[in-house]
Amino acid sequence: DAKTTQPTSMDCAEGRAANLPCNHSTISGNEYVYWYRQIHSQGPQYIIHGLKNNETNEMASLIITEDRKSSTLILPHATLRDTAVYYCIVRLRYSGGGADGLTFGKGTHLIIQP
Amino acid sequence: DAGVTQSPTHLIKTRGQQVTLRCSPKSGHDTVSWYQQALGQGPQFIFQYYEEEERQRGNFPDRFSGHQFPNYSSELNVNALLLGDSALYLCASSPGWGYRGEQYFGPGTRLTVT
Numbered sequence: 640d641a642k643t644t645q646p647t648s649m650d651c652a653e654g655r656a657a658n659l660p661c662n663h664s665t666i667s668g669n670e671y672v673y674w675y676r677q678i679h680s681q682g683p684q685y686i687i688h689g690l691k692n693n694e695t696n697e698m699a700s701l702i703i704t705e706d707r708k709s710s711t712l713i714l715p716h717a718t719l720r721d722t723a724v725y726y727c728i729v730r731l732r733y734s735g736g737g738a739d740g741l742t743f744g745k746g747t748h749l750i751i752q753p
Numbered sequence: 754d755a756g757v758t759q760s761p762t763h764l765i766k767t768r769g770q771q772v773t774l775r776c777s778p779k780s781g782h783d784t785v786s787w788y789q790q791a792l793g794q795g796p797q798f799i800f801q802y803y804e805e806e807e808r809q810r811g812n813f814p815d816r817f818s819g820h821q822f823p824n825y826s827s828e829l830n831v832n833a834l835l836l837g838d839s840a841l842y843l844c845a846s847s848p849g850w851g852y853r854g855e856q857y858f859g860p861g862t863r864l865t866v867t
Contacts, residue, residue, distance in 0.1 A: 740809065
């Protein structure tokens with residue numbers, strides 16, 4: 640799995656868009672970008688994933704640069720409930736030899752300010 | 754559609770004792786992974802079960818063992834508990850062998866060893 644780099648922490652005002660960056664310069668052609676978040680003392684929650692194209696779901700949007708070396712998770716209208724640690728993980732979607740566990744880095748602690 | 758469930762929510766044990774934690778995967782998922790999350794750290798992969806066998810294992814001692822049942826539910830057993838085993842234990846499920854995509858996590862079991 641490609642190594643990822645994220646800022647340690649970020650602040651965002653409630654109601655504004657929160658943009659969380661992730662660098663993954665060693666990503667290979669068939670590795671996907673996944674985002675999870677973990678609200679304090681809860682289990683991680685899958686948010687979104689993408690390969691090349693930008694993706695959007697009911698929770699967030701994912702923008703992947705053309706060279707795929709970085710991406711941005713966008714929470715369009717952040718609320719206080721979006722305060723959490725956000726993890727960017729890069730890995731293959733399928734493996735003929737089975738699957739191993741997710742490797743979580745330190746993530747970005749996003750704090751939504753009222 | 755029931756998500757991943759775990760029991761118990763909290764548990765207090767004494768050093769040297771044994772503990773069993775339980776997990777039911779998301780409907781339609783047959784692969785269960787277990788993670789340990791110490792305070793202030795990201796989740797660490799313990800092992801993964803598929804077809805009632807341990808398929809992948811992280812860097813955890815043999816004191817950590819597991820089981821998967823025919824209905825895909827799973828147990829995590831920890832023997833000879835140490836103070837350092839105090840952590841949030843997370844269960845995650847995913848569909849199918851070889852699938853390395855998104856995993857769905859339960860709320861976790863908070864284990865305190867005194």
